[in-house]
Amino acid sequence: MHDSPKGKRASLFVTCMVDMLYPETGWAVVDVLEHLGITVDFPPKQTCCGQPAFNAGDRTSAKQVAIQFLKAFKDAEAIVTPSGSCAAMVRHEYPILFADDPQWFDEAKRLAAITWEFTEYLVGGLGISDLQLRLPKRRSFAFHDACHGLRMLGLGAAARTLLKNMDNAVVEELEESDVCCGFGGVFSVKMADVSGAMLKRKINGIQECSAETIVTGDVSCMTHMNGGLARTPSPKRVRHIADVLADGLPDKPS
Amino acid sequence: MRKNRDEIMSRLDAAHPPLGAIEGGLERLSVVPMEHLSPQQTVDRFKEQARLLSSSVYVPASADEAIRLVMDLLGDDNRVMSWAFEHIPLPGLEAAFRTNSIRVVSARDETIRVGITGADAALASTGSLVLLTGEGKPRLASLLPKVHMAIIRQDQILADLETWVATLHEQGLDAFQNTASAMIISGPSRTADIAMQLILGMHGPGELHIIILEPTHL
């Protein structure tokens, strides 16, 4: 599938939500990559992958935004993003979006071929399953499989492996971990009642899980789940896998 | 009505192939992969699968024992629905019925509890029976009564449905074409429509008894 990114510079596609809402997650990714000796850069012209418009049916707007992505990453050798859904957008939908566009099609294909989700970059791309990390205290985690990452990219095993190999991390299973949390992008507002019902089901599963923290690979799903958990008495929250892994780094710069 | 046909066909013909290029082939694939089975293994496999479907399976030691089995299952009944004796591979059955004053009835009679048939083939991988229609082979015998008794020869048991289909091709499809209908029966009738509870015996028979005769009995 992908050419190996070993030895290549990693260009961070931080994603619009991490950029605006969870910048610390962006730094967690940078810290983990630099801990492994990888050169990381941040192409400043990036904005969004265009997924929200694409999912809503507006391919014109999606394409405009996607072109900005292509421009921003024109010098990239490997693109790493802490989002399964954004990586899936670039890999699977960009070739469709640009199918009839001779000007941009080749570039879209090129970038699709070098875009990695964060955990698959580490385990699949670099071949590293054990980051030599150690949490200061014993903590328990369970993984929620964000849908696009799971079904379109085959993610899930990589993240669990990275977690399990972290000292002091206990990894448990979340019931129905592969059932959609109900976010679905614009679906979360367009079909808010159904989204809310699916959220309730996911939260029930989280509350019944014995793990202290739920971990996932997409901050969009995380935002939806934490937003719902905040309205329950439960102290449990969902965190991004990069943040959890960064907690296990020997020193905490930045 | 010709008009409807022409309309529909012209709409379909007007298209380019609707799905573009299709990869992959139509090679033979067994849904239930099985190593080659000896005759005994075939019988055992059939028994195991049929029982999983709540069919009762018997392998009597002789034709006489088979007849006793049939009589036991008939109990006090003296009227049955049945295929013609020439289509049921149990020698002595007709005589046994005469002796015991059991009448074969062809009416749509709800008081008849048992229907007796042979089969045209059986499938080991799924514990199924294949019944074809034809002269002397009433459909209702395996359908209306609450109890269906099927008597088959061991050598009628094929490995699986794919094998049966292959034999149809080998014989030439004309023979199959001349059959009004085929019924592949896998167990007694059932429903799960009432709150997903599994209930045996809906519209078809609620009991299926399969008697397998070994070649030495015949």
Next chain:
Amino acid sequence: MKVTSNDFTSTAKLSLMDDEMRRSVKQATTTAYQKRIDLMFEAGHAHGEALRQRAAQAKRRALQRLPDLLDQAEAKLTANGAHVLWASDGEKVNQLVLEIITRHAVTSVVKGKSMVSEEVGLNEALEDHGIEVIETDLGEYILQLADEPPSHIVIPVIHKSLTSIRDLFIEKLNMTPTDDGHEMAQFARRVLREKFLTADMGITGGNFIVSETGSICLVTNEGNGRMVTSLPRVHVALVGIEKMVATLEDFAILTQVLPRSATGQSMPVYTHMYNGPRKAGEPDGPDEMYVILVDNGRSAIFNSGYAQILTCIRCGACMNACPVYQATGGHAYGWVYPGPLGAVLTPLLVGLERARPLPHASSLCGACKQVCPVDIDLPQMLLDLRHDLYHRRAVDPILKWGLKLWAFGNRFPALFEFGGRIARLLTGDRSLKRLPGFLSRWTNYRDFPPFARESFRRQWRERRGD
């Protein structure tokens, strides 16, 4: 059947509050979902995937050659004494059936389950002409008594609890009260028995047509299919033109994949193959057999970019796996086909304008594609339908202009960053419990997190230079 798909959001809202229905649906779908996994992958993951691909091949290749296969099937059936009729649309189906009824002096009809007959409103059309039509699949019979539409294509009464069925039987059929499912089924059996034995005509659907022999193939568990095709003098099979497969080999694979995927069975209890009416000398069976090949919008799909949906074998696995279907039940989808199948097929058959919400009734989680035994890419088709909807301007103005504004902001990094800053100013450093207007739909169910004081890109500039 009447199309109410445009009411999806309001119907869904009501059904979300129906705890009993949702419990029934959840229990049934998760059971079926698990059994399907167990059986499809019984011989290992690779074999299960190979089965799916082989099943997909059988349907796709048949679709490619559909006109030839229809021709061949018609010739075979006709040679075997069956009458093959063609119906462009629903009105024609009903007209043809009524003509057959008149020709054969039919006064009562017993029916096996047929989704096509629901599409065209056959029962109503016959009843309007004074013909008694009795559904015989137990689930469909229950719905007929309750005057409700089906909510699942394989388990049509998936939404009904045992007690509601019991109450229905007591009310409509004077059943002696019992909570025993077996007794209730036996009671229904006795009631329906009489109908089977006296009906003049049996109507069925068809799961597959094998073109090389013309065989109409039907799968049932109850035996009602056999009853309606063995007892009455006339058998009418209504079959969508897309049900075609080329060979008996294809049929052998599909008749085993279908029950595995639908209910976790290795074979249906009854797999029927009808080549024609009874032959001379046969003791029973229908004197006349009619096969009505139904278009009703299928040829239009054939010509569109959505032809793949015509390879569906109606197993219901997609709705069993769908968390949206599990939340809302089937009635919310507003027509014959619920769940992911319905979200794609309904707009294509009845028109997008009459089913605008359906392509959006999905979080695009992909579970349906994962379980589909013929590997249909339902999520991609939903995305394509959303695109079609957008281009027909069938979209919320607020959403439309919101997206345009959002796209504009995302084309210019400086504007993007500025937008983030404004958002931060407007919202402060606390979670938001209530957002205005359209966005209140978010906060009806969840908080929204505060915008970061400094965006990542700004922090990067400060710490790392440019």
